[in-house]
Amino acid sequence: MVRPSGALALLALLVCAGCKGRPSGTEEGDKPDVVVLVRTARVERQTVRELVEAAGTVVPSLGTEAQVAAQVAGTVVAVLKDEGQEVATGEPVLEIDASVLREEARQAEAEVRRAEADERLTREKLERAKSLFARGIAAAKDVAEAEATHTGALQALGRARAGDQVAQIHERRSVVRSPVQGTVLHRLVAPGQYVQPDTILFSVAPMAHLDLSATVPASELARLRVGQEAEIDCPGPDAASPRGEVKLLAPVLDPASGTATVRVTITNEARTLRPGMFCRARIVADRHDSTLAVPVSAVTFKEAEQKGTVAVVDGGVASVKEVTTGIREGNRVEILDGLEEGDRVVSEGSYGLADGTKLRFQ
Numbered sequence: 339m340v341r342p343s344g345a346l347a348l349l350a351l352l353v354c355a356g357c358k359g360r361p362s363g364t365e366e367g368d369k370p371d372v373v374v375l376v377r378t379a380r381v382e383r384q385t386v387r388e389l390v391e392a393a394g395t396v397v398p399s400l401g402t403e404a405q406v407a408a409q410v411a412g413t414v415v416a417v418l419k420d421e422g423q424e425v426a427t428g429e430p431v432l433e434i435d436a437s438v439l440r441e442e443a444r445q446a447e448a449e450v451r452r453a454e455a456d457e458r459l460t461r462e463k464l465e466r467a468k469s470l471f472a473r474g475i476a477a478a479k480d481v482a483e484a485e486a487t488h489t490g491a492l493q494a495l496g497r498a499r500a501g502d503q504v505a506q507i508h509e510r511r512s513v514v515r516s517p518v519q520g521t522v523l524h525r526l527v528a529p530g531q532y533v534q535p536d537t538i539l540f541s542v543a544p545m546a547h548l549d550l551s552a553t554v555p556a557s558e559l560a561r562l563r564v565g566q567e568a569e570i571d572c573p574g575p576d577a578a579s580p581r582g583e584v585k586l587l588a589p590v591l592d593p594a595s596g597t598a599t600v601r602v603t604i605t606n607e608a609r610t611l612r613p614g615m616f617c618r619a620r621i622v623a624d625r626h627d628s629t630l631a632v633p634v635s636a637v638t639f640k641e642a643e644q645k646g647t648v649a650v651v652d653g654g655v656a657s658v659k660e661v662t663t664g665i666r667e668g669n670r671v672e673i674l675d676g677l678e679e680g681d682r683v684v685s686e687g688s689y690g691l692a693d694g695t696k697l698r699f700q
Contacts, residue, residue, distance in 0.1 A: 386672045392550075392621060393553065395550070395616055402520075404542045421523065422521065434511075443509045447502055546607060547605060552601075567621075567622045569619065571618045580610070
């Protein structure tokens with residue numbers, strides 16, 4: 339027979355044996371705490387810009403390209419400038435055979451001399467007729483006829499002088515001169531070619547300022563204004579990143595592509611840009627200086643674009659807060675409300691992070 343005291347001791351041993359399978363303080367069904375590995379970033383004041391992307395071709399500035407045309411007919415005898423060369427205003431760029439024009443000018447000068455001689459002769463006759471009429475020797479009819487003859491001679495002299503001026507101008511125009519200072523973009527003729535008046539010979543444009551003729555989606559047009567700054571990126575071995583300014587917004591859209599044309603003027607003092615180059619522009623549609631910003635990856639955006647949540651580090655655990663966002667630039671987003679400068683937020687690993695989750699930092 340087992341004594342009562344021995345039975346109690348045996349029962350205690352059995353209870354203790356049953357407790358060895360569970361850690362002290364852990365009840366059956368409990369799970370260990372989850373710790374998430376994350377990266378973090380500080381909420382800082384930065385400059386955030388809203389950019390509109392555009393792409394297009396470099397062209398001469400609006401209204402600066404000059405088409406140099408022949409003003410007289412003839413055979414090209416000399417081409418004095420070629421593509422890529424600089425020209426000054428009034429500098430000769432081409433010569434047209436002037437032999438016929440010189441002969442016409444010589445004949446016009448001779449015609450002026452004949453007309454001047456006729457005018458002198460008729461003037462002398464008129465003066466003599468007036469003198470004879472005053473002495474009662476000539477009739478009034480003789481004076482009238484002399485006046486008419488002299489008037490005709492004066493008119494003929496005027497026509498001869500006008501013809502001489504035209505002939506001299508035509509002779510001078512056999513030497514074609516650039517109307518503007520700039521660079522020869524295109525040469526369209528060669529020596530020996532016969533040209534007519536208005537035949538285009540060259541195109542010349544200044545290179546110190548050029549335009550980027552770019553297109554943007556119609557949906558972006560409302561954000562653009564004349565005068566906005568732009569950053570230009572032109573890929574290639576002579577890559578350049580000059581700055582520009584929006585000069586013109588097209589008043590109509592292209593219905594086929596749903597795009598609009600934007601003209602951005604570019605300062606090209608270094609002559610690194612050339613018409614025909616393909617470039618991209620980042621137009622600064624808006625700019626907020628000294629504004630709170632975080633990495634875009636730190637924000638879990640809601641359906642409304644300006645709302646989201648951010649996991650703030652609070653004593654080693656995640657504290658999920660709602661935020662109101664503003665403009666974005668690259669991987670940065672402006673925070674309008676919900677965070678304070680200096681807050682530490684989860685920048686990587688925040689998706690699906692629950693409030694109160696323990697964190698471990700990389």
